[in-house]
Amino acid sequence: MVAGFIAICVVLAMAALACVAHQLWHDRRKPASTAALTASCLLIPVLAGLIYLQSSNYEWAHAGLEMGEDGSPPRVEELIGPLRARLEASPDDPRGWMLLGASYAQVERYSDAAQAFDRVLDLTGGRDMDALMGKAEALILGNPQRLLEDAGEMVEQVLLADPANPKGLWYGGLRASATGQDIIAVQRWRMMLEGPVTPEVRAIVEGELNRLGASVESGGAVSAEGNVEIRLTLGQPASPPPGAVLFIVARIPGQAGPPLAAKRVDGARFPLEVRLSDADAMLPGATISDQPELAITARLSARGQTTSGPGDYEAQAAWQAGQGALELELIHQP
Template identity: 35%
Template sequence: MIAFGVIAGVMVVLAVAALVPFLLRQRRIRAGAASDTRAVYRERLAELEAEHERGNLAAAGFAEARDELEREVLADADRIAALAVAIGVPVAAVSLYALTGQPGLIGATSAQQLSEQAVQRYRQMAPGERIGPLQDYVENNPDAPRAWQLLGQAYRAQEQFGDAFSAFQRARDAGDTSDGALIARQAEALLLANGRDFTASVKRLIDEALEAEPRNPLGLLLAGHAALSEGRNDDAIRHWSTLKESMPDGDRRRQQVERLLARARGNTDATAARERTGSDTGGGRVTVEVSLDPNLREQTGGDTPVFVFARSAQGGGPPLAVARTTVGALPARIALTDDQAMMDGRTISQAARVVITARASSSGSVEPQPGDLEGQSDPVEVARGSSTDVVIDRRIE
């Protein structure tokens, strides 16, 4: 952009320098006359009239001299107008481009501006097949925001959430930092990399996304979940109602949003009931700090999925809450709540105490397999604010 400005400025100066001598080459109306064209005209006209009245200038000569004077005045005005145009047009063009154009694209090569055909070609590939070629592309074209976005989406589809977050950040750095949809994708990637924990960084990105695009669907969806996780049921209802209004009647996603709204309204009713009765049943939450024993890190890859789940400390049974992250995102802080229940009617808030298990699954299966890495907590009380640590420190044989 700076180089473009310097080159454009030099070209304008050269153009004006070439035009000005030509425009000013005509003789002045009168040597030493004032610069005001009208004053010069009046002075010369007065001289002609005086000569005519003294009889030194015949009527025909007076008329001819007056016409010549008028032509000179008009020519001088034309030269001034031409000079103004020569200077004003380039300045106006540069100013208009700065206001309405895309100066940020100046200096970008055609390779960095990924063509629509290339975008469609990448999208026709499976996400796993797309990653390698896109990695090669951005290595050679690091300032290609569209390519970084496609790479981030491929990482997201492959559940490489940490890599997706980084790719979306590179897309923002290389392109428009106020793209609401892109910021929302970045917020989602960070949320998933953190085991669905709405950290301060995640919430800040959600706020940025909605500030840039107030009705962005993903931003509204995430904002509703963030509000619900903090017990702000009315805010969750507001965000999801806005999301529902933006969807056409035939959109299948409306049913999902309606279920979310029903849950938020149910939580609101339950909260009101607890306030009336003074009880505090329901709404359990356990925060888990999950880490991997350094001695086992070489036995697994960064994209290996990690399942974190809670079971009742009495009787075991199916998990009451499940979250997912990756080895590459560890250590991670993960919140297990009723929103992560696997079965309706079986939530973490129904248990007095739970045991937390974290398992790095080399096969990608939730069920334990030989070779998986696992760690487990001691029984922990279920209540808002409860926390525990789980270190993945043993191998399943």
């Protein structure tokens, strides 16, 4: 019976993955589709595993989850109603709520999924990191902007408790990349590849590493040639207002006009590592990779504006090729 049930889980997982992977892979250049594709590849095997975990505690036939007339396993949609009914009758079952949350997420009912994972957190005193990660993922897939807000904070909390959590590493890498912390993104995605991942997930993660100019092999360094690595700290009082935006500008020393390169980082958290590359060039044909020296200005704008103003934090320094990371402390401007 156990072997048969495992086979059902495998069939369910692979069938569901085949249904969603092709279209999402076709649209993978879109950030939201990339996140969704990777989430699907990570979620569907987890969902199958959760079904198996429940098999020892649930009488599935009594719950209305019989096999189809043709011997096919039940679809995810068919799991939700009976499982929800069981949980309404016996609500103190965290594993049941986990399965329900994963099922809701798979059919893109993200708000319902987040609520189901919330029930797990309520029942476990907030200590179940898988439930917290599930809630964060549901919020992100429902609204990708949440990755830079509360859902992103949940991901960081998961990684503090479980540094090797694969979903935490994926979304934590996306969050780091979106906030200009490419070095952290590379570290997290490489660590993710050290664990067991499907070929589909590996291809996506390697694509993101290549986009950041990082070698795919574990342990390799981010390509440093032509890049300006900057490490920033915040001087006292280290309390920028909500919505502050970090701007980093690179100029050729003594040259007026538009900057050679610039980078904007929303939601910056300090200390912070940022990398400037040719991809940040402001002018057509401009590069920073062949510049012997640059004048670097970093400013944390309290108003989120490109022009300086009171309450900003600023720092300036000269950078020379081959010197390594540039250390900058942003000083408060009254």
